[in-house]
Amino acid sequence: MRTATRQAPQEMKALQLAVGGARATAALRRGRLVQRRGLRPAPVQAVLEEIVTTEDERLRVAEVAAALDRRLARDFGSGSGSNGNGNGNGSAASAAATEQVVSPGDDDRTRFQLHWSVDMWQSFYPSKWVEGLDDPNTPVPDRIRQFTETLTNAVSTAGILGSSETARYWAYHLSRTGFFVVQGLAGLLASRASNGTDGPSPLLRSTRGVAGPLTEAMLMFYQDHELIKEGKYALPWDMTTSGHRQFNPLYVLQRSAAFLNEASQTLRRRGEGRNDPIWLKSGLLPDYYADGFHYQTDGWLSSRSAKVYETSTETLFVGRQDAMQRGTLVPLRDFMAGKDASQMTALEVAAGTGRFATYVKDNYPGLQLTVSDLSPFYLAEARSNMAYWKRMRAPDAQLGGVDGAGVTFLQTAAEKLDVPDNSQDIVYCVYLFHELPLSAQRAAAAEMARVVKPGGIVILTDSVQDGDRGAYQTLGNFGDFQEPFYRDYIKTPLGPMFEAAGLKCDMKLVGSSSKTLTFYKPAEDDKFAAAGTAQAAAQAAAQEVAVEGLQDE
Numbered sequence: 001m002r003t004a005t006r007q008a009p010q011e012m013k014a015l016q017l018a019v020g021g022a023r024a025t026a027a028l029r030r031g032r033l034v035q036r037r038g039l040r041p042a043p044v045q046a047v048l049e050e051i052v053t054t055e056d057e058r059l060r061v062a063e064v065a066a067a068l069d070r071r072l073a074r075d076f077g078s079g080s081g082s083n084g085n086g087n088g089n090g091s092a093a094s095a096a097a098t099e100q101v102v103s104p105g106d107d108d109r110t111r112f113q114l115h116w117s118v119d120m121w122q123s124f125y126p127s128k129w130v131e132g133l134d135d136p137n138t139p140v141p142d143r144i145r146q147f148t149e150t151l152t153n154a155v156s157t158a159g160i161l162g163s164s165e166t167a168r169y170w171a172y173h174l175s176r177t178g179f180f181v182v183q184g185l186a187g188l189l190a191s192r193a194s195n196g197t198d199g200p201s202p203l204l205r206s207t208r209g210v211a212g213p214l215t216e217a218m219l220m221f222y223q224d225h226e227l228i229k230e231g232k233y234a235l236p237w238d239m240t241t242s243g244h245r246q247f248n249p250l251y252v253l254q255r256s257a258a259f260l261n262e263a264s265q266t267l268r269r270r271g272e273g274r275n276d277p278i279w280l281k282s283g284l285l286p287d288y289y290a291d292g293f294h295y296q297t298d299g300w301l302s303s304r305s306a307k308v309y310e311t312s313t314e315t316l317f318v319g320r321q322d323a324m325q326r327g328t329l330v331p332l333r334d335f336m337a338g339k340d341a342s343q344m345t346a347l348e349v350a351a352g353t354g355r356f357a358t359y360v361k362d363n364y365p366g367l368q369l370t371v372s373d374l375s376p377f378y379l380a381e382a383r384s385n386m387a388y389w390k391r392m393r394a395p396d397a398q399l400g401g402v403d404g405a406g407v408t409f410l411q412t413a414a415e416k417l418d419v420p421d422n423s424q425d426i427v428y429c430v431y432l433f434h435e436l437p438l439s440a441q442r443a444a445a446a447e448m449a450r451v452v453k454p455g456g457i458v459i460l461t462d463s464v465q466d467g468d469r470g471a472y473q474t475l476g477n478f479g480d481f482q483e484p485f486y487r488d489y490i491k492t493p494l495g496p497m498f499e500a501a502g503l504k505c506d507m508k509l510v511g512s513s514s515k516t517l518t519f520y521k522p523a524e525d526d527k528f529a530a531a532g533t534a535q536a537a538a539q540a541a542a543q544e545v546a547v548e549g550l551q552d553e
């Protein structure tokens, strides 16, 4: 009995490797993991089965399965660390595997517990939803009918009209997305007018160019709302707060005007394939940092850049960026279960304008949060965003800190955090790693591992990588947008990097263009096993499976 129990976690891992996440998830569910953690695949499972239908997707699934088999043979074959159940073909498979580069998506499957979203997005291919929309041979009325049918199906799948709360969620998010689509198109037109390009934009000509991101947004909202219903986090406070400035036409006009001005400059630079020089020279900043990332004016180094950042990125993602970032709140909720937030310390690394930090605070107002970034301009914007959150959401609460929000602002580099060892219960970081060269990524991972307490959690949310989205590959396109390290980033598995820093891999979640990876720092007395991580739950579930197996025998 002891042997079976000890081997069970490895067998669970082998299960994931052998059959892929969907069936492994089903098996894990049988092991009661899903009920325990709320990692509930239904009704998404039904959507999944419906949408994996094209030959392309089938081929991709077969490819992934073959890669997993090779990895299985390598990890569990005749090499050291085998549990003795190897299939005897270990060396041959091992040799083949050394030639095979394992994608980050496949590598994640060997290290992380997979949230239901992982397989959903792995199989989701938006073109299926908009196939034929651009086909000149299809008469326009048929295209419109097809698109309407797709929308109607989406509405019924998502249960949009299910309850007034659901209807409110969708009404808000659909109008928000509509706003960003119109703003994005206006940005393209403004750019073409001011930069003197003739003819309609290729994007405007392509219905799919708009419809693809829109279907991505719809599924992202579906997931976001499911997670809200599961109690992982609250409805977004910008949606529920009456009198929020985003509903003030004057405020919207100001932000839109700044965006349109910035968009034409950005697209001009992109068209010319060159950046304007950055105005500020400083030995205090790493060389790679003083760059006009995304062709944005002044890179990270001006208040003008900070003021337009949120509008620009949310326009780029047609309104789904907030929802993608909220994936970070899922492992946070699991970790916080049963804890008093006011006794917990958290550090956000590279927080930018601090928009996401306001969602964290809104879910855990008492949390003692340090918001850090390298740019003082972005930090100033973060401070102003946080002060606004405090004024609108917790005007009378005594939360401490400089502005009474229980937040400290810290200018520091991710690769050399000015934060004491073992001082943070929670360290999280959103959309930084794809902006860093590999050496800085490794240093940042090591720093996060250093400052988190034993038993604490590190959450990383960033762009999806190779192997995360099956046949749907849009990733290279971002690389064209002055993202000098992006192409290397999408090929680099992150699990091994954080393991090398001394952390353990825990859970993985995917949301459209983003993925969230969770790590924990083992506590000496393994108190963390009781702390509600996926790893701890998986071990417990594995033990149950083993025990049930023995009982069956």
Ligand SMILES: C[S@@+](CC[C@H](N)C(=O)[O-])C[C@H]1O[C@@H](n2cnc3c(N)ncnc32)[C@H](O)[C@@H]1O
Pocket: 286, 289, 300, 325, 349, 350, 351, 352, 353, 354, 355, 356, 372, 373, 374, 375, 378, 412, 413, 414, 415, 429, 430, 431, 432, 435, 440
């Ligand atoms: C893409 S933005 C993401 C901002 C924010 N986390 C969000 O999701 O909106 C990247 C941010 O990382 C910051 N950054 C880049 N390199 C950094 C480094 N080495 N250390 C700390 N911050 C850095 C930039 O100043 C910028 O604010």
